[in-house]
Amino acid sequence: xxxxxxxxxxxxxxxxxxxxxxxxxxxxxxxxxxxxxxxxxxxxxxxxxxxxxxxxxxxxxxxxxxxxxxxxxxxxxxxxxxxxxxxxxxxxxxxxxxxxxxxxxxxxxxxxxxxxxxxxxxxxxx
Numbered sequence: 001x002x003x004x005x006x007x008x009x010x011x012x013x014x015x016x017x018x019x020x021x022x023x024x025x026x027x028x029x030x031x032x033x034x035x036x037x038x039x040x041x042x043x044x045x046x047x048x049x050x051x052x053x054x055x056x057x058x059x060x061x062x063x064x065x066x067x068x069x070x071x072x073x074x075x076x077x078x079x080x081x082x083x084x085x086x087x088x089x090x091x092x093x094x095x096x097x098x099x100x101x102x103x104x105x106x107x108x109x110x111x112x113x114x115x116x117x118x119x120x121x122x123x124x125x126x
Contacts, residue, residue, distance in 0.1 A: 018051055020041060
């Protein structure tokens with residue numbers, strides 16, 4: 001007969017406390033310190049720092065941070081629009097810079113030959 005040995009099995013996934021720590025780390029309203037998080041989760045602060053070095057924890061922290069920023073984009077745009085409506089010139093400038101961020105700009109130098117509807121326009125220096 002075999003004895004059942006009590007052994008520690010590494011379980012996949014993050015614990016509830018780890019997920020709560022991630023939630024607290026990205027909470028900008030409450031702005032928890034690492035000491036606050038450790039205290040509220042009733043863990044040693046060094047445990048939190050160990051988690052912050054684990055790849056799985058970091059990946060989830062980054063994923064949730066990205067989701068947070070996606071959800072916050074609407075709030076940022078709303079705040080920007082309010083400033084624009086009040087006549088804030090720097091907000092207007094930021095808006096137009098933001099709009100142009102998706103336009104790819106190319107600069108070409110040299111001699112070019114442009115053909116439009118079969119008519120040749122030669123820009124080369126002769």
